[in-house]
Amino acid sequence: MDRLPLQPVTIAAIALLGGVYLLRSRTASRARRPPGPPGLPLLGNILQVPVKPVFLIGDITLAKEVLEKRSAKFSSRPTIPYVRYHVDPAEAYWVFSKQTESHFIARKLTTGLMAAVRAGETEPLQQFEALLNVTHLLDDGGKNWFHLIERVSASMVLSAAFGLHCPTGLEPDLKEVIACLAELVTLSNPSASIINVLPFLDMIPGPMPWRKRAQTYRKREDALYNRLITRTVSGEASGMNLWATAFASEDKPEGDQRRLMNQFAGAAIETTAVSMHTFILACILYPEWIPRAQREIDAIVGEDRLPSFKDRPNLPFVEAIRLFGGALLFVSEFPHQSTADDVVEYQGKEYFIAKGSIIIAVSWAIEHDQARFENHDLFQPERFLDDTNNLKAGYETSAFGFGRRVCPGIPFAERSLWINIAMMLWTFNIRRSEEPDPKTGLPFKYDDRDLAFSGNFTSGPFEFPAVFEPRSMQRLEVARQEWAECEKDLNVLLPRHKEQYKLGITG
Numbered sequence: 001m002d003r004l005p006l007q008p009v010t011i012a013a014i015a016l017l018g019g020v021y022l023l024r025s026r027t028a029s030r031a032r033r034p035p036g037p038p039g040l041p042l043l044g045n046i047l048q049v050p051v052k053p054v055f056l057i058g059d060i061t062l063a064k065e066v067l068e069k070r071s072a073k074f075s076s077r078p079t080i081p082y083v084r085y086h087v088d089p090a091e092a093y094w095v096f097s098k099q100t101e102s103h104f105i106a107r108k109l110t111t112g113l114m115a116a117v118r119a120g121e122t123e124p125l126q127q128f129e130a131l132l133n134v135t136h137l138l139d140d141g142g143k144n145w146f147h148l149i150e151r152v153s154a155s156m157v158l159s160a161a162f163g164l165h166c167p168t169g170l171e172p173d174l175k176e177v178i179a180c181l182a183e184l185v186t187l188s189n190p191s192a193s194i195i196n197v198l199p200f201l202d203m204i205p206g207p208m209p210w211r212k213r214a215q216t217y218r219k220r221e222d223a224l225y226n227r228l229i230t231r232t233v234s235g236e237a238s239g240m241n242l243w244a245t246a247f248a249s250e251d252k253p254e255g256d257q258r259r260l261m262n263q264f265a266g267a268a269i270e271t272t273a274v275s276m277h278t279f280i281l282a283c284i285l286y287p288e289w290i291p292r293a294q295r296e297i298d299a300i301v302g303e304d305r306l307p308s309f310k311d312r313p314n315l316p317f318v319e320a321i322r323l324f325g326g327a328l329l330f331v332s333e334f335p336h337q338s339t340a341d342d343v344v345e346y347q348g349k350e351y352f353i354a355k356g357s358i359i360i361a362v363s364w365a366i367e368h369d370q371a372r373f374e375n376h377d378l379f380q381p382e383r384f385l386d387d388t389n390n391l392k393a394g395y396e397t398s399a400f401g402f403g404r405r406v407c408p409g410i411p412f413a414e415r416s417l418w419i420n421i422a423m424m425l426w427t428f429n430i431r432r433s434e435e436p437d438p439k440t441g442l443p444f445k446y447d448d449r450d451l452a453f454s455g456n457f458t459s460g461p462f463e464f465p466a467v468f469e470p471r472s473m474q475r476l477e478v479a480r481q482e483w484a485e486c487e488k489d490l491n492v493l494l495p496r497h498k499e500q501y502k503l504g505i506t507g
């Protein structure tokens with residue numbers, strides 16, 4: 001009597017074991033699977049592993065081997081269903097998209113734009129913005145420093161891209177760019193929509209909440225970038241060589257250009273702001289390196305003028321700070337996806353990586369690698385210098401990613417960081433605030449552990465207080481004087497260099 005009901009159970013058990021066996025042996029290769037968390041008896045890691053295997057790399061040599069040397073196989077991106085089918089059905093978000101034609105065009109165009117940046121075209125603009133940032137910090141002693149850094153990061157990018165200079169940080173278009181970015185960060189989070197987890201729900205027809213939210217966002221974003229691109233192309237800022245003009249000139253449907261350009265704002269503004277916020281946190285938590293940096297700057301620049309780009313080759317320690325600030329970024333790493341099976345050798349063993357796997361180079365682990373760095377947890381920019389005090393030839397950093405997905409904005413990003421860091425260190429002593437934290441009434445607790453960071457796509461420190469004290473009256477006056485005298489016409493700061501631009505595109 002008992003036997004009959006047991007039969008389906010037995011069959012189910014055999015089916016389950018068979019399924020487990022098949023799943024575990026799907027990677028039927030002589031190479032083993034890379035090490036991961038300990039598994040359950042018999043089931044192994046099956047209950048822990050998401051549909052696609054995820055590989056975390058914490059070693060720069062391995063990251064370069066996989067993501068650079070084999071970039072033909074490891075340069076796609078995983079699909080976030082909600083972004084792919086609702087927020088960006090045209091796949092124009094090239095930061096998120098697979099290697100589509102739009103992605104190819106956008107990277108090609110950006111290479112051309114960055115050739116002009118390398119040639120120095122945007123330096124006057126970046127210098128002007130950094131000087132304005134210093135005067136803002138002088139005006140308020142740093143009370144609003146966190147947002148002032150957001151302003152300068154955004155204004156540098158938006159001026160170069162759309163001719164949209166934002167001197168106050170309160171400009172409506174700037175606020176809309178930031179609001180759209182924040183919404184996009186939310187929408188691209190895997191937990192943003194139920195259909196990322198249960199994609200079959202998307203078969204339900206009609207105006208489901210996730211559809212309405214994505215549509216509302218798309219309309220809002222289209223309206224914004226339509227306005228910015230039209231303004232750029234129609235000639236309001238026509239004297240300048242603006243990035244949006246290059247994108248608009250490409251023969252693509254209009255909507256694509258809006259979203260291609262939106263990605264500049266997305267990828268460029270927050271990363272730059274987060275790098276500088278992290279740099280200020282390092283000034284407060286690990287101030288030991290500051291005197292050396294200021295001695296170097298003072299020896300080359302003196303007290304009668306602010307640093308400028310022409311000082312850059314003579315300030316290797318500032319260069320190392322710039323690199324180190326970026327390297328210690330707590331960016332939630334951008335995932336790569338593989339498009340073919342492969343076997344990777346690591347420490348004498350071979351590991352199988354199936355097609356479709358997600359590979360993440362964890363820059364926090366890479367930059368804190370105890371095997372490579374003696375004081376891996378300290379802020380020691382000299383890690384990037386050689387014995388003669390110059391930047392190490394062939395230094396390595398993971399901060400900008402790898403291979404065919406490596407950040408295409410590096411030339412602009414490094415200039416933005418360098419000039420702002422150099423000017424702030426020349427002008428200010430940057431230190432912790434002694435004011436009580438209004439939330440607790442106690443001194444503010446500075447922290448650089450995980451909890452002090454947002455955990456977003458680009459994970460930066462949460463807002464914290466800092467004091468920006470002018471190093472001397474002389475410096476304060478020189479900064480004010482330089483600002484009074486500096487050129488403020490965007491057309492002059494960012495002139496049109498047609499020939500140079502064309503060279504960049506084809507070169």
Ligand code: HEM
Binds near residue numbers: 267404
């Ligand atoms: C300090 C500033 C910046 C940092 C730390 C940074 C870092 C990164 C990282 C880690 C990636 C992912 C690379 C990968 O997947 O392997 C990336 C991608 C990207 N970055 Fe940056 N970035 C910065 C500034 C900029 C700027 C200024 C621009 C544009 C002017 C820019 C444009 C992009 C774009 C478009 C992508 C996507 C590339 C693709 O998927 O093909 N970034 N960036």
